Amino acid sequence: MQKLRIDLVSDVACPWCAIGYRRLEQALEMLDGEIDVELFWQPFELNRDMPPEGEPILEHLCRKYGKGAASMEQAQREIIAVAEELGLNFSGAQERRANNTFDAHRVLAWAATQNRETPLQLALFDAYFGEAKNPSDPEVLREKAIEVGLDGDAAEAIARSDQYADEVRAAEQRFMEAGVSAVPGFILDGRYLISGAQPADVLVDALRQVADENANL
Numbered sequence: 001m002q003k004l005r006i007d008l009v010s011d012v013a014c015p016w017c018a019i020g021y022r023r024l025e026q027a028l029e030m031l032d033g034e035i036d037v038e039l040f041w042q043p044f045e046l047n048r049d050m051p052p053e054g055e056p057i058l059e060h061l062c063r064k065y066g067k068g069a070a071s072m073e074q075a076q077r078e079i080i081a082v083a084e085e086l087g088l089n090f091s092g093a094q095e096r097r098a099n100n101t102f103d104a105h106r107v108l109a110w111a112a113t114q115n116r117e118t119p120l121q122l123a124l125f126d127a128y129f130g131e132a133k134n135p136s137d138p139e140v141l142r143e144k145a146i147e148v149g150l151d152g153d154a155a156e157a158i159a160r161s162d163q164y165a166d167e168v169r170a171a172e173q174r175f176m177e178a179g180v181s182a183v184p185g186f187i188l189d190g191r192y193l194i195s196g197a198q199p200a201d202v203l204v205d206a207l208r209q210v211a212d213e214n215a216n217l
Contacts, residue, residue, distance in 0.1 A: 001036045002211035009042040009175050009185035010121070012108075012135045013101050015079050015093065018125040020184035020197035022086040027203035035211050041117050042175050043105040043168050044183045050100040054134065060098035089130030096132040103136035106164040107145070107155050109171075119148035189214065 008024070010017040028037055047060075054060075061072045076094060083090040104124055111120040123144040127133040133140045138159035145155035158164065175185070179193055186194040186203070188210045194203070 003036045007187040009180045011044045011046045012124040016197040017184040023200045026200035054097035054099040092132030093129045099134045103159045105168045107141045109164040
């Protein structure tokens, strides 16, 4: 079986990142027995300069994209429909606020040292899009850490400190220099970048192509 590394550059505040991961899961199910994938989540901040209190999501998106409220509401409804077709909980997506996610990424970096980053990522997607909670709130991070079997006190302590700040900033810089300017970004074996939440069959074809190339090296 071919082994392949995927670096998934993502933000917990990115709806297409949640959708992209679910589509990757579908692709890996289709490739069962063909390719052994090792997944590494990498940080990206959609709202790096957002103040701690954040702002209502619709207001933020209208200002960011220069579009009217009706247009952005329709776009959000379309995203929610795609997410729900994939079984994702986006019931709170319209009520969420645009938040900075740096503290969430720091706690996720710690979770990676415990081999629990993927479960925590998914729990934070659910917290943000399903429950409209701030994913960088230390109490939310504590709650979600406990849900996935991590030490909640440790997660909250990290969120209230500056631990893992250097690691997160270095990773953000590294992947920006690698050409990732939007998320999700799938980097296959450190060589190929797939941008956006591509359909499962597109990911299957790309993964097979890279695995075949590796087999012929």
